[in-house]
Amino acid sequence: MATLNSLFTDFLSNIEPDEDTRAEAIDAHEPVREWLANHKTFGAVHVETFLAGSYRRRTSVTPIKDVDIVVVCAMNAYDPRDPKKLLTKLKAALDDNRKYKTRTTPRRRSIQIELSNIDMDIVPTVAPSGTDHPLLIPDRDVTQWFPTHPKGHITWTQNLNAATKAHENDKGRFVPLVKMARWWKYERLRGKRHPKGHMMELMAGYYHDSLARDWADVFIAWVERTTTALAPYRQTVSMPSFSDPGLSGQTIKTGMEQVDFNRFYDELQATFPLAMRARDLATTDLTASAKIWRQIFGDKFPLPGDDARKLAAPSVLTRPDIRQAPTFG
Template identity: 25%
Template sequence: MITLPDAFKKFKSSLELNEKERTNASKRQKEVRGHLEDAYDIADSFLTGSYARWTKTKPLKDVDIFFVLGDGEAHYRNKHPDVILTDFHKTLEDVYGRDAVKKQGRSVGVDFGVVVDSDDNTDFRVVSVDAVPAFVDGDNYVIPNNSNGKWMGTNPKIHADKAVAAHQAFSNEWKGLVRMVKYWNQNERHDEKPIKPSFLIEVMAMECLHGGWGGSHDREIQFFFATLRDRIHEDWPDPAGLGSPVSDRMDSAMIARAQRILDTANKDIAHAIDLGRKGKNGDALKAWRVFFGPKFPRS
């Protein structure tokens, strides 16, 4: 039977992107860009967000793709950001169908109809992407923000650099822990994610996972979940100092729901750790698998 430390290492490894998944993500980026280029002046496109920061968990959903609009689309900058999102939605709906395309607050989601099996496997394929219209703005970018009807500044490079710094300061264990918590957050037993957006988990981890790696995944998970519960109600600004607070999607009702779920999560974590402490390795493995989901190994 696998030991708990080895189970966490195997779990961490199972959530890392592999070459087949990166190849499929690149293929989807080029595919969607091809469709958008028929309708818009696309100066550049690239995979970004948690995918580019290596904090994306599995199954691969909502992979962000920036579509940098060229000079021919400059007129959109003077319009409500919903205009470009509506137009992107119409263009992609004509290709993928109404049920597969969804307009969101800052992007347009495209679902490729990939089936996720009972072990959260997708045959190394991306389930969905988020097409994000963007304009270059000096050294930064601006993207739509329908929550306030304005174009919002952002800088993926700053986000990536901060993630690298946090990872290195935590003995290169930071990204693995973030992926684990994100995997828990999208567990289907929650009906919908308790913490939105998933980037909020990452932003909180930049500040809360400090002091150096303690050497134990279960104890670090316990500490981080306790901190999530205690601080989920706070305002968490954009790490790049450009956009709206990352926590602005969490209204009071969503915060209260997240706190209730996190209360239960913290009890479940304490129970799993106690089983391991008592030498009940098999029961502890089962408890962690129930907590996280099917990617957590039992052997």
């Protein structure tokens, strides 16, 4: 018999990238990583490549649109006066491959490869203290190197998810919350660029309730905590920033204009009474409750009796841990 919690479990499966999509991502990133590691000239400065971003942290939702690949280079590739030199060297190595030559585009801190179904951002870095510590990333526009710590962000996500486990076999609540938050943004702010997925993940990290267990409670607690924490910025027409989870003492700006933030905040605030009503209604009329949840999450949220599992991807609740992602180097 369906319950609100089981409907949420099916919903999470429905927004999970399916196996075909994951296979496409693997088919995209593994060859380019091998190419750089074995390139006739770039291979001399290549130390390691690893995956980063939401794909690596397992917080992405369907479809997977992009994969971030961090390329760690030897310190002899570091030129403090000319960060663009490493970006140029990376692009030249990618352009040596006929598959990528017409598909590469220089970005501010990366080289983007646009394939038919997925984009890859190839990010060159150097590791002054080793690959498990903060890296330096070249910035083309301002001609500077900036610290970044993608592995630190991965660890942050893993630790937050571990802290939301009720027992050893529990898969945690944080990563699924990030997926719910991202899907909420997709449905309720359809077509809007901001807030980006990274910002949704940061807000989930800083405003979630680690003790909430039922899925409706997990989501509602996040909505309430987020709107409460961000209310002063909405009232004073100002913008929040967030502590960088990988770099102590550093902050991350939202990248939003005020109109973007106001739109996001107002929509999230309007979601709260809807979600409360839907949760309360579930005890007497599960179908009516599910229909309200559909106003929040769209038709990926199933109705009682839907054969949701037939089309669903393997859930984040049952897939292997993100630590099993490979490293090239």
